[in-house]
Amino acid sequence: MSKEILMVAEAVSNEKGVDQEVIFQAIEQALSTATKKRYDEGANIRVVIDRETGDYDSFRWWDVVADDVMAELGTQFTTEEAHEKDPTLAVGDTFEETVENIAFGRIAAQTAKQVIVQKVREAERELIISRFVNRIGEMLNGTVKKVTRDHIIVDFGDNAEGLLPREELVGREIFRINDRTRVILTSIRDDTRGPQLLVSRAASEMLVQLFHIEVPEISEGIIEIKGAARDPGQRAKIAVKSKDARIDPVGACVGMRGARVQAVSNDLDDERIDIILWDDNPAQLVINAMAPAEVESIVVDEDSHSMDVAVSEENLAQAIGKGGQNVRLASELTGWTINVMTMDQAQEKQQEESLNVVENLMTALDIDEDVAIVLVEEGFTSLEEVAYVPLEEMIDIEGFDEGIATELRARAKDALLTMALASEEQLANAQPAEDLLTMDGMNDALANTLAGKGIITMEDLAEQAVDDLMEVDGMDEETAAALIMTARAPWFVDQGE
Template sequence: MADNMFSDLAKVIDQVGKDKGIDKEVVIDAVKQAMLVAARKKYGTYREIEAQYNEETGEVELYEFKEVVEAEKFVDEEVEITLDEALKLDPGAQLDDSIGIKLESGDLGRIAAQTAKQIILQKVRDAEREIIFSEFEQRKGEIASGIARRVEKGAIVVDLGRTEAHIPPREQIPGEVYKPGDRIQGYLSEVRQTTRGPQIIMSRADERYLVKLFEMEVPEIYDGIVEIMSAAREPGQRAKIAVRTKDNSVDPVGACVGMKGSRVQNIVQELKGEKIDIVMWDEDVTRFACNALAPAEISKVFLDEENKEMEIVVPDAQLSLAIGKKGQNVRLAAKLTGWKLDIISVSATSARTAESIFNLMLLPGMSETMAQNIFQSGFGSFQSLATAKAEEVMTIPGYDDPEKAQKLIDDADALIKKYEEQGVPVPTSPQAQPVEKTSSAKQRAEEQLKAELSKLGQE
């Protein structure tokens, strides 16, 4: 059995190398290890045995090494050989030499040969897995196409030829159904080496899949003339990509759309009808946000650069359009820009402004004009003034003097304590609308305060 198994070994090695793409040395090492395991099972681990590949004969030969000793000192025949016996094998042998004696591989027996065969097959499988892992590790980040075979725990198993990939439920486009035999395409997002071999994760929901589809469909993107700056998706529903170009003769949005929308429609079909908005990227984040929220019209934008937050004011009639169905448009725009976006209507802004002016005019000696200056400088209430630093308040027109700034802070702090001591809430504007006259606004505030104090006195 062993003779049959190891005969024509050179042909077997070459054949495995060609069929599996495995290096010749890997197969030879596997055979040598297999022969050693088989030999140790038969002869025991105590004896010193080595396996060597003879390229001339194309066979793996086993040698048992023994130490040459004097006949008087000879004790263990499994590891020692007398000088007289050694000289018969090698006329040049000397005391303390280690001499190799060839073993017959045919003596290994049927069970030993079967063990050797299993080790060889395992080594070949391991080498094949390593080749597949290396191949797909290099392909990570590309688009791959295969045949859907089955579904395991919600994951679609895709036959890629030499191996299989999985598309987990979270990486699938909601609503998509694939039957065994259907061709399926996806983005190679992850390649891991496991005890069972390479594990390849494909995605159809990843933003990078959308980007790769545009690279394949739009030559200007592939050539680097048009660049995709960011992308955002809600798979199967809607997506946005932001593009730019340094070539003034090229319209980046038009290049992605294609003649009569042909290019973008091909991608929409691949993504099962997912709507795609292509917007112009801009260095000015305000303009970029406005582009990302299109087709909604934008009235004003307020930036908080420190927290990367943006308040966007839109006409009342445009509010639902800017927010989108279930907030989808603003969510995608926020993801595209990397900023937190808060959409607010013009009327709501006016009401909030009126409320802030009313609040600030509760301060002693405060006029509507001064209240508006304070509000426009970023202070929406006297409470915010009370916690501000003098240097911050000095940015308000009319309060550039340190003493005036500090007095405004002290007045705001005193007003807070006044309401706390009296145990009444801070009055709010009875009508959240822009204030028309200073005297009427001031009067309304004072009247409301008197009413609250009166209630407190009656109690």
């Protein structure tokens, strides 16, 4: 029997590619399960196999519990029962004795098989996860094993399979069993049936990895891919930058007569690919990303992280693209919200904004319309700019002198101070909301203090950080953290629902 155990451990280990220790543990569990069946009552059984000889020993053990506890039959001893075995035993100890081994050859075949198969599956699952857990985002080569209406199963060898959902395919591509394909590993899902490798051909990383293969300069690190955006199977944009000024990154990616970009396109169901030159200037990057449409003018709004892009009337349809595809991909690639309009629309919008600025400056500075228009035309669009731009810049404006510039700066500072005082007064008169007043850990004085700082409701408090509350007199970090977590409690309730 000993030799038989060693033979089984070696054979199954070689067949499944798992460590022999896993097989030994499975056999030990199978032997202990079979041994338990000898007893009518419950029994704690463990079996230990010598890894060198294959010999094994079986042990039965009992936990020692207090006399006033109802001991479980077959698995526990009261101290009185335990002392009959060994007077030194105390509550919490374990009594163990050797029992007769059950013959390995007479184990119920199905029990042993189930235990071993389960252990092997667990080992295979861990093996697959360990092989692929650090490869998420990488490209994998596989063979189509099964095709269903909802997904495709891709075999990567060594019992590893990938699930490729239909929605992660590119365009109208069709796969048949035994077809070779390349996919991107997006995540690993572990369930009772084993680890499931989730893969995609529609992910932007697929495009990036294909360029790594087709363009040696990218794989060598000379050209860097700064970003990619895709409408799978239809169109894509990819931004590239060269670390060597002598190399044209766009030309290198296109290749001789377009060979390189065409190879990538062919692998993605003829997806049209725009290769964009990366620029550290966001405005220039957006202009590049809007290609092939030509941009006439661009206005950057950093506060809203958006840009107004103006194009000629005849270029408008091309700039927007079919179904907004071109502007959508450009926005995704650059990370900026892009508003496309004609030159006439841009001028009209600019005139409206300039008119609003002129009116605001006239009111705040108590100046004539002509003076306000001159300031706007010279780039002064806010009170802060009038108040704090170097005096020399304002003196250089035609028709202005030092006296006018100094007076305008003084009026702007006075207007800003008045606005700040009004804001403070408004905050000082602010009343805390009912939910803030009745919140656990809150009192009227603290609620009014918070309201004076613009924290009116529980939601306002929930959005604060501990450091934000440290400005309140008598506040410590522990109290601040507790208040914020109490205010955030409704968030977690909503998530649970």
